[in-house]
Amino acid sequence: MPSPISDPSEDWDPLAPENHSDPRAVYSRLRDECPVAWSDRFEGFYALTRFKDVTEAALDWHTFTSAQKTPIPDATTPDRPPRAPAEVDPPFHTAYRDLLNRFFTPEYIRRIEPVIRRTARDLIGRCVSLGETDAVASFTFFMPIQVQCIFLGISVEDAERIKTTINRIIDAGAAGDTATHKAANDEIYEYIYGVLKARKKAPHDPNDVISAMIYEEVDGKRLTDDDIVGTIRLFLQAGHGTTTNMLGSIIRHLATTPDAQKRLRAEPKLIPQAIEEMLRVWTPVRLVGRKTTRDVEIEGRVVPKGSRVGLMVSAANLDDRKFENADQVDFDRKPNPHIAFGFGPHRCVGASLAREQLRIAVEELLSMTDDFELTGEPEWSTWTHLGPAKLPVRFIPRSLDLTGTVIRAGYNEMVMNIAAVRPVADLTNEIELRTREGAELPEWTAGAHVDLVLPGDIVRSYSLVNGPSDRSHWRIAVLREENGRGGSAMIHRLKVGDKVRVRWPRTNFALEDAESYHFFASGIGITPILPMIEAAQQRGIPWRLDYVGRSKSRLAYLDLLERYGQTRVHFTSEKGRPDLDSVISTTDERAAIYACGSQGFLIGLEEAANRAGRDLHAEWFAPKPGARQGAAGSHEAFTVHLERSNLDVSVQPGQSIIDACAEVGVTIPGACFEGTCSSCITNVLEGVPDHRDSFLSKKEQESNTLMAACVSKSMTDRLVVDW
Template sequence: MTTFTTPSACPFADPERLFADLEAARQSDDPPQPETFGGARVFTDYDDIVAALHDPETFSSQPTVGTIPSPWREQFEGRVPSRGTLLGIDNPDHDRLRSSVNTFFMPRRLARSEPWIREEAHRLVDGFAEQGEADLKTAFALPLPLRVISRIVGIDPERAEWVGAALGFFMGPRDIYHPGTPDQKAAKLLDLHDHLRELMERRRINRRDDLISHIWDQRDSGAVDLTDFEMLSMFPGLMLAGHETSSNLICVALSHFLADPDLHARVQRDDASRAQALEEIFRFESAITGMKRLVTRDTHLGGVPLREGDEVFLAYAAGSRDPSRFAHPERIDVERTWESPHLGFGQGVHACLGAPLARLLLRVELGVLHERLPDLRLAVPVQELRHTVVSEGRGLVSLPLAWTPTTAPRRSSPVSTDTATPESVPVVVSGRREVVPSVVELTLTADGGGLPAWRPGAHIDLELPGGLVRQYSLTGDPSEHEYRVAVLREDAGRGGSRAVHDGVAVGDRLRIRGPRNHFAPQPAPFSLFLAGGIGITPLLPMAAEAASAGIPWRLLYLGRSRETMAYADELQERYGANVYLWPSGERGRYDLDDVWMRLPAGGRVYACGPEELLLAIEDSARRAGRSDSVVVERFAPRAVSSLPDRPFDVELRRTGTTVRVAAGESTLDAVNRAGANVLSTCREGTCGTCEVRVLAGIPEHRDSVLGLEERLAGDTMMTCVSRCVGEKLVLDL
């Protein structure tokens, strides 16, 4: 190790020497504690940074966001949340709040935004294409992300400049693009929060395709519990990070690409080459220098002793250039693969929520600029470009560009402005009966028009009074022009069953969504229907279909007592010996291993019931080597297994390669070791970046991104955390 030296008067004082200073710190026995990062000890090695990011209990994110000073703190009380961004919030609140937005920012779902993002980009270029030169920062890189993130949240994009000026309050002296005193910006910030409150009230009833509506959907479904004020706190921080980092990234990327015309030509071949090159820029010079963390207990990091109360600065920019992880880290290599993921968006629970949006936005920006501005080039020597002051963020002050002036018409296509969510179907409660004590059956008929057709195994979303939305299996006859659902009263539940039992009567008008079906029976020589309690409901029409078709089947119905087992008498009267009742209060616990001794070869088991039963039948099937014979229906996310990870195989369908995923190894690392090159960000199942299509096999979902429907379908998985229920998965790689 060498002693830290730098020609600068103070380490990290010169933004043009940032990477030289970081490298010097890496090689130093005694790294500096620069004033730039508040005296925090700087960590530059990749493995140390990753270890800290995945240990948020020891390395708190509390110092990431400073407190609002007086007199504005008093002015904002009760109107502007003091911790208005997820970056500075620790668990348990962090995961609860982030779960309300995770699913909205998945790459697959954001793809629907690409047409209108492209249209917004073209409109901005229309304003300066004829000039032949412009500062891209102010003409394009700042306004476009602001318009995009405003629309994403639910604010009219035409108010984007006002939004940017309001958010400029949080940036302090770094905001050189929006004029005004701190008091003037504080007033705009208060107005912005009031506007967001108004939008929240509108979207409470009138949902659209925006983030505010999405969080209401999550709250109404019972998937997340948060207050209105907590919900308000989600938006300003996301908007600030979403536009500032994106504007910096596109300028930094173009500064490097345009400095090398051959590189620029390679980058701009197509969308795939643009996406690949951007990933290397995120590594080489991201918009994030790093983040501070507070040490919560005595510990060591990279062999360095740390005391409770110490602050550390995790230099993501240095970690992404660690030569122990990246070959020739000082070079831009647009063909680089990602066995070691870069740290451009961080990692862990605080990995950048908007990373998928940034990837999409920057790819679109590069494509539009390439299409619209012929002979695009730097208007000044690259050496004259200046970076913003050294801080947690990094960007260029300006990016002067030149091109051949053009009036060529842009290629555009109409973009729908209808962002309303699909409407649900109105129904009338035409019947209600008590099947057994604590189980009520509702009959629903169309309130005008008809009801969609369905197959056994289907379920609907029922919109209940008070805004709750719950999923219930259809339990009637698909040939009838009505739906039937049965609801077990669960006083300790989330309120949906109580709303049905206490608040729904014959004649009430409700709304439904669906039906959807991830539980439809497939052809098999024999089917065993395994029900636990109210899990009998989807199996009723499945048994009726099998009986009508003459397919061999049996129903094993488990319950606590005969009196509480809904439809038990009707089933035995109709099907006789095909129905086997097992009330555990009389007969004890059923041995599920017995299922596999009796199930014929090729037979399938369809199970629905409490999570304890579903986990038990899955574990029993695994022990018997019959995991592929079980199909389960869940109405809550599968519990994360507490068992040790088991090895399994993954077939990469496109290459025909099969790789072994070892116990303790992630699917992501295994497939990338085989050359799959799957991108990732958080590596904790919270961002959706590493999602891959599942072609065969049953994934064991351990993420917090996929919704219930997607988990039940099993068509995709998050490779960073999720594994395999059986012995093998086939992935679309």
């Protein structure tokens, strides 16, 4: 064996511009001319670029160890312990994988497919509604980390914070910014230790991966907190960064190769095979790190003991010694033994979850669009990922299906005409909907809303602003929100004569009988309140309204409401938000209080009502901050007994009660899946729910007799519900 070179000269620079976007030419040169290439970056490492060398090294864990903090660059800072199973070797690695493997079986992951699909549709829906957007910022950035949170039973509300912190770690590592790297690592570790502390308050559940790591043994002993936190830390970084980049690469490829996109639309069964090929060509992780335990000769070059070695899986997957026409994307390639998820004992444990996300995302993207295309040049991720960091795309929504009155997914739908479009305030348009035949519309009550099914099968809910006295038409009012989910932008593009599918009204915010009413509204929150005022007027029931907004021009229907002496208007631009405690204190004790508006307004009003000991009926446009956070000691996995059906149903982390019940053929109505609309309200007969909704009052939650089956979990290992 030749002697190793003590001070090798640099063969390549992984951070050079030519490696950034499309490194295929660089990889080809290295494989042909310097298959074991030295780089001075990240304290120096050797890069193996040929398929044969990478796979042989991946199998030889005795020589190429993962157990000595081998990521390139270091992912966690030197003071942190290794993150199992990726940063440990057999036999501990094997035993650890045995514990984790059952959570990555197709059957386990299939149970959370409905929530993965809803996540994809919601995010893609925003892209389609906006028309032109950065697909990374609007879609690929969010989907994988939300799925990771769902899988681990972590609140999705924390997803953006986790993702942003992890990205700071990756960027700081690539830039050599040790201070930021350490600060961001400290932040994410503190968060994960908090998750672990909360989960320890619940008893062991073998269906919960975090619970299993807490209570089960690996290689004859219990895992330490550091072991468990390291694994969660690994999942949160490795499990979403790669998928984000791969999703971006798939969208970019299909947007720039129209024939490939058309083929997948025509042959959807080809999607999994096509994804495997795109994984090969656009492998999202460039390398996996190892360290040599002895001097080893590879391709005539001696790599000294103790050297850091990068197994360049992205370069190996493009090796024409292994793959014919390796640089070309060929959806018909068979066999396709790519190593995008690694090779050997350290092959990615989460590969099945990643594949499921990619498949669902592509299926939904193709089903919700007629086409998508790039509108500008992408920007690229930093080392060690490969994929777009910015991807400007125009999404063409799926053509509207105008098939008349139908029933889809349990909803009555009809095609309606846009009969009128009227501005009723700055950025707010009123849309009048009529049937094509001028037929009488289904009955509805004050507080009802309708769902508009927009092009791309994007569903958005809007309150009816007119009462049921005239059933010839429906009216909705929509505020255009620049930072919303995109539906309002699409609605504001509608014009008279356009057609839209509309689902029949549902009332989740009903006006109950009372001796009098006190209504509160802020901004566009006036929409469900208007028909309630009309109903109170018609019944001769006393009412009053406090209407809050920034300025006169921003308050819809103000001219109508100011005709009533019971209306008090508060302009926040002049005097700030009114003292809600003071306003509540003047409310008639017999009055029922109804409110709708912005999140901040409703939070303040709810707090004031609680201090006054008053019940508040509120409709929330979005979940309350923190509402979906699990309580200390809550169960992410538990059993639900369906009393009427006489069935026991297992609910696993990330799975809603609704989805778990659907597995056994029991349908619980659901719409929002975020705990805001109340359509899934469920009677609880035994057990204590962990309430994560935003519509039950504090008193109703404390009674533990009702729960939102779409988001809530359990404080006990068993719930009995009336289904």
